[in-house]
Amino acid sequence: MKIDPNNATDLSAQIAKAIRDEIIAGRLIVDQRLPSEAELAEQFDVSRSTVREALKRLAAQSLIRTQRGATGGAFVNRISFEEAYAQQITTSTLLLSMNAVSFETACEARFALERSCAALCARRRSAAHLAAMRAEIHRQAQPGLTDEAFCASDVSFHRALVDGAANPVLSYQLAGAVEAMQPLMNMITFTARDRARIIALHDRIANAAEAQEGAGIAAGLTALEEETQSLAAGVFAARAARSPQE
Amino acid sequence: MKIDPNNATDLSAQIAKAIRDEIIAGRLIVDQRLPSEAELAEQFDVSRSTVREALKRLAAQSLIRTQRGATGGAFVNRISFEEAYAQQITTSTLLLSMNAVSFETACEARFALERSCAALCARRRSAAHLAAMRAEIHRQAQPGLTDEAFCASDVSFHRALVDGAANPVLSYQLAGAVEAMQPLMNMITFTARDRARIIALHDRIANAAEAQEGAGIAAGLTALEEETQSLAAGVFAARAARSPQE
DNA sequence: CAAATGCAAATTGTCTGACATATGAAAATT
């Protein structure tokens, strides 16, 4: 593990990279303790503050965790699916909001990815997944539900569908796609008639899942995609007509 | 933006979270300059070192960038698709290697996700995408290619397929799934016969893409998944028979 | 002897103050 003091990039970034590379290469393994900050400072020939900044960078990526006290220190962290979900969602959300990704593009990607779960979900969905989907459908039909709560329930419905595929890697990858759409969906106002159509499609999807028909789930998702796209197109067109400054 | 000095968690983590939340909520917008470290230290009533550690955490997530000099400072960063790719790949790779995800599970997820591009790729693939796929197939057939180079070319082939869908969100989401598989694939040794079978399937997929037949691409991917799974099963069985300690 | 207590050591977390370095803008010079 070496760094170059003449390199223009920050020493703390170089040190973080050096340690990160060790972890990725498997030379530092899960739960292994890193040298103490003082030792690292000596090894890299930098001050303790610089080492600390490097460690904070790694901590921000959940690559290490720290513990105080006599037997404390920095330990290589086992990245859990939960932590990875959270990071994925944050990144995906910001990516969409900062890069002016159109609703259309994001929506297309989201449903394309979700359809990839259809066959597996049909084959493996448990009663619990089915119950979760039904529960969300029921919630969505409640009168007086705010648009935000409706969207949140929508996300939960789709999460249940995805989790039904019983593949944690798939769930992880789709967390970003499904959840990152929520801020975009929240920009839409749903009329009672809109909601009814969406709920009907959810019901169709849940029925297909119950009957374990993958093609039915996929078809339901495609119909839902078309519904969502035309809904959004309507909302954006109306908005553009009202304030035509751009 | 407030922090709680009595909270057990690190002040730098609290400050990072406070600023991160501002960015996510859109109250700090892209390219906006944050207060200087000294000002932030005063605002949060902490030392400059603590502020710096917080800023390094945010920099590690590409949420800010810093610049030295008179008009320098920390600026809210527009997360690019490239940066997001890289982070996604790092996280996905570590997630798989650290959580003992089976080859089977990862492979299943990867091909399920990739099939979601089939229809879009068939519709939109350009001549350049097709040429890229053909070029990789050609490279894969070269004699004397190492297993690692073969795998790298395999990844490039699939990247071309995914990019053919012409949806940047889809490409981003799939980067993790496709690339994170590479370390797992590298554990496999490919005989000449194995390679020939894989190349034949790649050819089948490229032909379907050329003919713009989405179903053909999907079918080719499914066949490739089966081939990969049986290949891996064989390798792992042989390895287990040789060293049956676990 | 067992349990509670106290203490020392190790380690991270935070603070203070200083200097190095980079950079842009203003001032001085040609």
Next chain:
DNA sequence: AATTTTCATATGTCAGACAATTTGCATTTG
């Protein structure tokens, strides 16, 4: 007017100190 110099501002790095937390060990106590 163009160029050079100076200066103010900001981040990057360092050194040293103390606070807070945790563990292990020795000591005391029941």
